[in-house]
Amino acid sequence: MTDSPPGASETDLGRTRRARKIGRVLTETHPDAHCELDHSNALELAVATILSAQCTDKKVNEVTPKLFARYPSAAAYAGADRGEMEELIRPTGFYRNKTDSLLKLGQALLDRYDGNVPGRLADLVTLPGIGRKTANVILGNAFDVPGITVDTHFQRLVHRWRLTTETDPVKIEHAVGALYPKRDWTMLSHRIIFHGRRVCHARKPACGACTLAKLCPSYGTGPTEPAAAAKLLKGPRARDLAVAAGVDPELVPAQAIAAEVP
Secondary structure (H helix, E strand, C coil), X not given: CXXXXXXXXXXXXXXXXXXXXXXXXXXXXXXXXXXXXXXXXXXXXXXXXHHCCCCCHHHHHHHHHHHHHHCCCHHHHHCCCHHHHHHHHHHHCCHXXXXXXXXXXXXXXXXXXXXXXXXXXXXXXXXXXXXXXXXHHHHHHHCCCCCCCCCXXXXXXXXXXXXXXXXXXXXXXXXHHCCCCHHHHHHHHHHHHHHHHHCCCCCCXXXXXXXXXXXXXXXXXXXXCHHHHHCCCCCCCHHHHHHHCCCCHHHCCHHHHHCCCC
C-alpha cells in the first residue's frame, strides 16, 4: 500500500498543519528572500511596483536610479514633463500608461495626502496605478504592516500545493492568510515568490530538486530525476537550493546560476 499524496482528503486542520510546514521549509530554503524591487522609501517602492507590471524586477532596478534621482517627491512626479518621463521608463514597457499612472499618482498624493504615501490599505487602493497587490507590497515593505502579495507566482504555487481552490486574488489572499499567523504574511509572500522564480516554474518546475517535494500534491508536474531537475534551478543560490533538496550541487550547470530570475 502506498501513502496518499499530500492534500488528498485533507481536513482543514491537516491543511493548516501542512501549510505551516511548507512555510517553515521555505524559511530554511530561502533565507535571502526579500522584496526584489530596489527602493529606499514608500514613494520609491510605489513607483517601482507600478513599473514592474509586465516587466522583470531586474529591468525595473536598472531604470529606477535615474528616475528616483530625477523625481524625488510626489510634487516632482506631479509636475514632470511627460515626454521626459516616458523616455526614462521606456525600457519597462507600456511606458505611456505607466507614465500616466505616475503623473496622476504624484498629483493624488499632493492633493489628498500632503505628498506622502499613506500607510493604510483602504487609502492606497484609491491611488492611481495601485491595486490591492501593489498596496500589500507597499504596506509590508515600507510600513511593516503584514500583507500577502498575490502575484502570478504566488497564485501558481498555492494552487499546486492545494492550499486553496480560489481563483480570485482577493479570495486567495484571505484563504491563504487564514492558514498562517498574520506576522508571517509579508515574508511568506517573499519566500513563495522566490520559490516560484527559482524552483517551481510555470511550465517546468524543478520537482526533483525541490525541498517541498514531500509536502506537495503536485510533485511530478516537472521532472523528478535529480539530474534533470537540477538544471531547472535558477539564480545565484541555485547550487545551495540543490543542496537543501539533497541533490548534488554539481548537477547544477553554470548557466543556471547566471540565469536571469524571471
